[in-house]
Amino acid sequence: MSELPNSWATVELGDIASFVMGQAPKAQDCNKDGIGTVFVKAGEFGKALPLIREWTTKPLKFAQAGDVLICVVGATAGKLNLAIDCAIGRSVAAIRPEFEIPQRYIYYFLVSQIQKLRQGSTGSAQGVISKPDLAGITIPLAPGAEQSRIVQKVDVLLAEVDTLKSRIDTIPALLKRFRQSVLAAAVSGRLTEEWRASAITLGSAHQLHRQLKESHEAEGGHARGNASNPTEEAHDLSPSDLPECWDIAEMRDICAPGRPITYGILKPGPELEEGVPYIRVADFPGNKLNPANIKKTSPEIDLQFKRARLITGDLLLSIRGSVGRLIKIPEALDGANITQDTARLSISPLVSTTFIYWVLLADSTQRRMKNATRGVAVRGINIGDVRAIQIPLPTLEEQTEVVRRVEQLFAFADQVEAKVASAKTCIGHLTQSILAKAFRGELVPQDPNDEPASVLLERINAERAAAPKANRGRKASA
Secondary structure, eight states: OOOOOTTOEEEEHHHHEEEEEOOOOOGGGEESSSOSEEEEOGGGOOSSSOOOOOEESSOOSEEOBTBEEEEOBSTTTTOEEEOOSEEEOTTEEEEEEOTTOOHHHHHHHHHHTHHHHHHHOBOSSSOBOOHHHHHTOEEEEOOHHHHHHHHHHHHHHHHHHHHHHHHHHHHHHHHHHHHHHHHHHHHHTOTTHHHHHHOSSOOOHHHHHHHHHHHHHHTTOOOOTTOOOOOGGGOOOOGGGSOTTOEEEEHHHHBOTTOOOBOOBSOOOSOOSSSEEEEOGGGSGGGOOOGGGOEEEOHHHHHHTGGGOOOTTOEEEEOBSSTTOEEEOOGGGTTOEEBTTEEEEOBOTTSOHHHHHHHHHSHHHHHHHHHTOBOSSSOBOOHHHHHTOEEEEOOHHHHHHHHHHHHHHHHHHHHHHHHHHHHHHHHHHHHHHHHHHHTTTOSSOOOTTSOOHHHHHHHHHHHHHHSOGGGOOOOOOO
16 A cells, blocks of 8 residues: 555554444345334445345344444345435345444445455355455545545535536437438538529439439349338328438439349357358347357358348348348458348449438338338238338439438547547546545645544544443444
């Protein structure tokens, strides 16, 4: 331990506190009906005080308000709480400060040592902190008056840290709303309203829509297959929702001729070390591809579903279970296949794939997909509805501008998110930094008029020596 102020002393926790090791009453003596004495186990440790979830009619071991509770058994060994008057279970110990030592002085010191406490717990299956372990913890002891000043200062500073944490914790939700607001503006034409007004030449999306339809007609039109009819009431986008120069296209027209919307492999068979990779919904949680989890099927099964093979740049949409997840296929998965829970969207070269990606992730499109979702045990959207998904369609030039602006704004949001993550890390270290300063004697000024800790320690020893054994340990001051 680093050098302490002259008026401080270095002691062991057993010199200034006594200990009550918990003991669990029989199960039949416990209840959740509020009958008897409050009974606290490790699972009831709250942020400030224990959560009251259980009572016992035959308590065995007691903690007092003014004690510090610590978990001493299991994965939570070292976890701390401020005590209330209660019975305590076998996984809990009560640390009872002697004489004039404030409860929160010991509590805050132990919080500063929590990693050491957990690392120091013994036992193979479950960590254990014994009574001698607790008694042997070395603690810097400030003069009594300074202990109170330290506790008061730490209370104030940690409250400010909690306020900072609360404010920081609201930012991710704000950024999520910001991104969705950007997409809402993007797919409604509001994001590029000024751009359209200043454009020197501006074509019509109606002409682009005709080109898309004609390209499919030249290839023999859309094959209906066995898809169910779309859910008409779910597809409610109206021309009045869009600028006059925009149009509304169906997803099937947006896709490239010869590569219609389709689902993939019904039964991939056993997982193979070597074979053709296939992508499941589980492989792209949160619209992020997880390559490490991708499984492989045999070339024979892949051949049966060759219609569903992927090429670089395709979009993959989840259509069963978690409907509406979306990823863009990277070059590494060119030639991979998909499952029946996903739909491949190969976007026409006449349209920006990235623009369609953002349209499909917009809340308005996600809502329409949700309204078309059916089923009880496993909910999903049928291919007929996927093909009928309405796409707000501007000209290719405006699509490019929409993408540029969305990515610019999202890059800004990403920067803020990175700064928030950095700030959270810093705030996470603040508590330990404050406590470290407190117990080095650097948080509050020393007062030369304070009674030295050595005198306080002499009084504690004298009182302990004079007190009958049964009465050892006095309720700590707050």
